[in-house]
Amino acid sequence: MxxxxxxxxxxxxxxxxxxxxxxxxxxxxxxxxxxxxxxxxxxxxxxxxxxxxxxxxxxxxxxxxxxxxxxxxxxxxxxxxxxxxxxxxxxxxxxxxxxxxxxxxxxxxxxxxxxxxxxxxxxxxxxxxxxxxxxxxxxxxxxxxxxxxxxxxxxxxxxxxxxxxxxxxxxxxxxxxxxxxxxxxxxxxxxxxxxxxxxxxxxxxxxxxxxxxxxxxxxxxxxxxxxxxxxxxxxxxxxxxxxxxxxxxxxxxxxxxxxxxxxxxxxxxxxxxxxxxxxRLEAQNRVKNIGWRAGYKKLIPYAENFVGALLMAGITYWQHGTTINPQTQMDVNYVYIGAMGLLYGKRQALIAMMASIVIFVVASLARGGELISLSYVPEIILHITAYLFTAALTGYFSDARRFEKESVEWQKRQYIERQGALRDLYEETLSVKDKLYRQIVNTDDSIGRLYSIIKPLDSVEPENIFNQAAAVTARILNVDNIAIYVVGADGYYLRQKVRMGKMTNAQPRSLRIKDHSYLQNLMENHAVFVNKELVKDTPDLAAPIIHQDKVIAVIAIYGLSFEQWSLYQQNLLSITTRLISASMARAYRYERDMQEKRFVAGTRILQAGEFNKLIKDLENRRKLQGDFPVAVLKVDMTNLDYASLDARLSHVIRNEDFVGIGSHGVYILLPDADGDVTTMVQERLQGAGVATVVCEAVD
Known part of the structure; x- marks a missing residue:
C-alpha cells in the first residue's frame, strides 16, 4: 500500500x-x-x-x-x-x-x-x-x-x-x-x-x-x-x-x-x-569465433566419418573378420555408407564407401584370401559395386534435398528482398499520401475543413443558426465584417439580426427594401450581389437565405480585400448560403412540429425550457458581436393571462423581440436595444395596457 x-x-x-x-x-x-x-x-x-x-x-x-x-x-x-x-x-x-x-x-x-x-x-x-x-x-x-x-x-x-x-x-x-x-x-x-x-x-x-x-x-x-x-x-x-x-x-x-x-x-x-x-577486441573475437565455427562446421562430417569407419572396423573384428552380420545376413557397411550419404551428401558417402572397401578387403585378407585372387571373384566385385551404388544413391538423395533446401532459401531471400522493396515502396507511397492528405485537409476549400466549419449549423434552433451563420461565413470566406438582416413580416424592411466586425457597427439597424436596388434584385432573383461599381453604403457582397422560395434573410459582407474580389469567393458565398438555408428549413420544420411544446397554447409566449435555450443563444450572440445589448423587461401579470398578454403584444413589440416564461414571471427580451429604445418600448407597452419593469437579467 x-x-x-x-x-x-x-x-x-x-x-x-x-x-x-x-x-x-x-x-x-x-x-x-x-x-x-x-x-x-x-x-x-x-x-x-x-x-x-x-x-x-x-x-x-x-x-x-x-x-x-x-x-x-x-x-x-x-x-x-x-x-x-x-x-x-x-x-x-x-x-x-x-x-x-x-x-x-x-x-x-x-x-x-x-x-x-x-x-x-x-x-x-x-x-x-x-x-x-x-x-x-x-x-x-x-x-x-x-x-x-x-x-x-x-x-x-x-x-x-x-x-x-x-x-x-x-x-x-x-x-x-x-x-x-x-x-x-x-x-x-x-x-x-x-x-x-x-x-x-x-x-x-x-x-x-x-x-x-x-x-x-x-x-x-x-x-x-x-x-x-x-x-x-x-x-x-x-x-x-x-x-x-x-x-x-x-x-x-x-x-x-x-x-x-x-x-x-x-x-x-x-x-x-x-x-x-x-x-577492437570484440571485432577480433567475432572474427575468431566466425573462423572457428566455420572450421568446426567443416570438420564435423570428416570426424564423424572417421568415427564411423572405426566403428565398422570394430564390428568386423567382433564378427570374426566379416562385415556381414551372421544373424541378419546384412553387411553393416551399408548402414554406415547410407548414413553418411543421407547426412552429408555424396562426398562423405564416397569417403565412407572407400573406408568400407578397405575394411572389407582387409577382413577378407585376414581370413586367408589373396589380393589378386579377390579381384577375380564375382561375389567380391558385386559386393564392392553395391557399396558404390549405395553411396551414389544416398548421396544423390541428400544432395538433391540440400539443393532443394538451398533453392527454397534462395527463393525466400528473393521473396524477402522483393517484399522489402515493396514495403519500402508502400511506405514511400504512404508517406506521399500522408503529405498530400495534410495538404488537402489544410487547404482553405478542402472538404474536411468545410465540414468542420459548417458542422455548427447542424441545429434546430433558428436563433442559434443565425449566430452560427455569421461565424461560418466568416471562416469559410476568411472575412471579418458580416451583418445578417432578417426580412420583416410585412416584407418591406430588413432588420439587423447579427453583426460581426467593426465596420458593421456603422451600418443601419434596419433597411427599407424600396430604397436599395441591390435588395430589390436579391428579393426578386435570389442571386448573389457583387458591388462591382463600389457604391457607397452598400455591402461588397450580399446573398439571400431562402426558405420555401422566399428570402427570409440576407447576408451582407463588408471590407473585402483586393484578392477576395473573385468568382471563387462568390461561389463560396453561394454554397454557404445554401447550407444555411437548408439548416433554417430544418429549424422551421422543427419549430412548426414542436409548436405546442415550444409555446404556450394559442400564443407566441415561449415555455420556460425553450425560453432558457433562447437566453443561451443570445449569450452566444453577445460573445460573437461583443457590443450586443439585450434589455430585459418583467411583465406585471396582474389581471392578465397568457392569451390576453399575447393579444396586447401582437402589434407593440418587434418580430425579433421575445416573450417567455421565467422562474419568477413573464419576461420580454429586447435584443440590440439601448436605454432609449427600451424606454420607448415601455411607453408603447404602457399604452397597450402592459406594465413592465426593467431588470438586469432573467431570474
Whole structure:
C-alpha cells in the first residue's frame, strides 16, 4: 500500500525527438531523483499509449543535432505530431532542447541552423495557441562519455586520432565555439524540469568559447598526441557557432558548472579509448569465433566419418573378420555408407564407401584370401559395386534435398528482398499520401475543413443558426465584417439580426427594401450581389437565405480585400448560403412540429425550457458581436393571462423581440436595444395596457 502511494506521488517525464548520446545519463539522473522516466523515439502510437496509460505531465523534445542531418527531412513534421499529441493529452509543460546554432551571431546575417530557428518559432506559436508553457533550453556542442564517432567535433577528433583517420578541419580560425560536458548539460535539463520553469529561454554553456587554435591545444594537452594538427590530412568541419550567455539559467535554476573543461575532456578521452579498445577486441573475437565455427562446421562430417569407419572396423573384428552380420545376413557397411550419404551428401558417402572397401578387403585378407585372387571373384566385385551404388544413391538423395533446401532459401531471400522493396515502396507511397492528405485537409476549400466549419449549423434552433451563420461565413470566406438582416413580416424592411466586425457597427439597424436596388434584385432573383461599381453604403457582397422560395434573410459582407474580389469567393458565398438555408428549413420544420411544446397554447409566449435555450443563444450572440445589448423587461401579470398578454403584444413589440416564461414571471427580451429604445418600448407597452419593469437579467 505504501509503495503504491509513493509511486502515485512520483513525477513523470518522457523524452522524445532526436536521439542524443546523453539520454541514458539523463535517465539515470531522473531515476535517482525518484522520477518515472520514459523514452519513445519512433512510434507515435506507442507514445500516445504511454502518455495515456501513465498520465505523463512533462515532455522533453530534443531537436536533432548535426549528426542526425538525415532525420531533419521530416523533423518539423515529427515535431508537429508530437506537439499535437501533447495538446491531445493535456501536457502540463513542454521542454524544447535546441542548439546554440539557432541563435544568430553578432557578426552574422542569420543563424547557422535555420531549421532550428523555425522549430523554436513553431513551438512558441503552438504554446500561445495551446495554452501549454514551453521552455526552450539551448545547448552548445555537448561532449562526454557514451558519445559516438559522429557526436560533435570533440568526439570526431578523438575517435579519428585513435583510429589514425583524417581529422576534422575547422573552417573558422577566429570565431570561438563553446563546448559543454554532458553531465553539466543533463543536470541543467533536470533542474529546468524539476523546478517547473515555464515559458522561458534558458542557455546552458560555459560562457567561454575556444578558437580553433585553443581547441587544438585543449585536445593535445589531454590526449598527449603532440603535433596532431600539423598534418595536412583534414576533413572540412564547420567550426562556427555562437557562445551562449547563461546568466539567466544560473539565476533561475541555480545551475553551475561542476566539471572543469580539462577534467571533463580527460573523462571523455578515457571513455573513448576504452570504447575503441573494447570494440577492437570484440571485432577480433567475432572474427575468431566466425573462423572457428566455420572450421568446426567443416570438420564435423570428416570426424564423424572417421568415427564411423572405426566403428565398422570394430564390428568386423567382433564378427570374426566379416562385415556381414551372421544373424541378419546384412553387411553393416551399408548402414554406415547410407548414413553418411543421407547426412552429408555424396562426398562423405564416397569417403565412407572407400573406408568400407578397405575394411572389407582387409577382413577378407585376414581370413586367408589373396589380393589378386579377390579381384577375380564375382561375389567380391558385386559386393564392392553395391557399396558404390549405395553411396551414389544416398548421396544423390541428400544432395538433391540440400539443393532443394538451398533453392527454397534462395527463393525466400528473393521473396524477402522483393517484399522489402515493396514495403519500402508502400511506405514511400504512404508517406506521399500522408503529405498530400495534410495538404488537402489544410487547404482553405478542402472538404474536411468545410465540414468542420459548417458542422455548427447542424441545429434546430433558428436563433442559434443565425449566430452560427455569421461565424461560418466568416471562416469559410476568411472575412471579418458580416451583418445578417432578417426580412420583416410585412416584407418591406430588413432588420439587423447579427453583426460581426467593426465596420458593421456603422451600418443601419434596419433597411427599407424600396430604397436599395441591390435588395430589390436579391428579393426578386435570389442571386448573389457583387458591388462591382463600389457604391457607397452598400455591402461588397450580399446573398439571400431562402426558405420555401422566399428570402427570409440576407447576408451582407463588408471590407473585402483586393484578392477576395473573385468568382471563387462568390461561389463560396453561394454554397454557404445554401447550407444555411437548408439548416433554417430544418429549424422551421422543427419549430412548426414542436409548436405546442415550444409555446404556450394559442400564443407566441415561449415555455420556460425553450425560453432558457433562447437566453443561451443570445449569450452566444453577445460573445460573437461583443457590443450586443439585450434589455430585459418583467411583465406585471396582474389581471392578465397568457392569451390576453399575447393579444396586447401582437402589434407593440418587434418580430425579433421575445416573450417567455421565467422562474419568477413573464419576461420580454429586447435584443440590440439601448436605454432609449427600451424606454420607448415601455411607453408603447404602457399604452397597450402592459406594465413592465426593467431588470438586469432573467431570474
Amino acid at each position: 505504501a509503495v503504491n502511494q509513493i509511486n502515485r506521488l512520483k513525477q513523470k517525464v518522457i523524452l522524445t525527438g532526436g536521439r542524443a548520446f546523453w539520454d541514458e545519463q539523463l535517465e539515470r539522473l531522473f531515476v535517482k531523483e525518484n522520477w518515472e522516466y520514459f523514452r519513445e523515439y519512433g512510434n507515435l502510437e506507442k507514445m500516445r499509449e504511454k502518455l495515456r496509460i501513465h498520465n505523463i505531465s512533462n515532455l522533453i523534445y530534443v531537436w536533432p543535432a548535426e549528426r542526425q542531418a538525415a532525420e531533419r527531412i521530416d523533423a518539423l513534421q515529427r515535431l508537429a505530431d508530437i506537439l499535437s499529441l501533447a495538446y491531445e493529452c493535456e501536457m502540463k509543460a513542454v521542454y524544447f532542447v535546441s542548439t546554440a546554432a539557432a541563435v544568430k551571431r553578432e557578426s552574422a546575417k542569420r543563424a547557422e541552423d535555420g531549421m532550428a530557428v523555425v522549430a523554436e518559432q513553431a513551438v512558441k506559436t503552438w504554446s500561445e495557441w495551446a495554452d501549454i508553457p514551453v521552455t526552450i533550453i539551448r545547448l552548445p556542442e555537448v561532449y562526454g562519455p557514451d558519445s559516438g564517432p559522429k557526436d560533435g567535433l570533440v568526439a570526431r577528433t578523438l575517435y579519428a586520432s585513435i583510429k589514425k583517420e583524417a581529422l576534422p578541419r575547422m573552417d573558422d580560425e577566429i570565431t570561438p565555439r563553446d563546448f559543454l560536458y554532458s553531465a553539466d548539460a543533463v543536470y541543467g535539463i533536470y533542474r529546468a524540469v524539476s523546478r517547473g520553469c515555464h515559458g522561458q529561454e534558458l542557455n546552458l554553456g560555459t560562457g567561454k568559447g575556444l578558437t580553433a587554435g585553443a581547441f587544438a591545444d585543449w585536445i593535445e594537452d589531454v590526449t598527449d598526441l603532440p603535433g596532431m594538427y600539423e598534418t595536412s590530412d583534414f576533413k572540412t568541419f564547420p567550426y562556427v557557432q555562437p557562445v551562449l550567455e547563461c546568466k539567466t539559467a544560473q539565476h533561475e535554476l541555480g545551475w553551475q558548472l561542476k566539471y572543469d573543461r580539462k577534467e571533463a575532456l580527460v573523462q571523455t578521452w578515457k571513455y573513448i579509448q576504452e570504447k575503441v579498445e573494447a570494440d
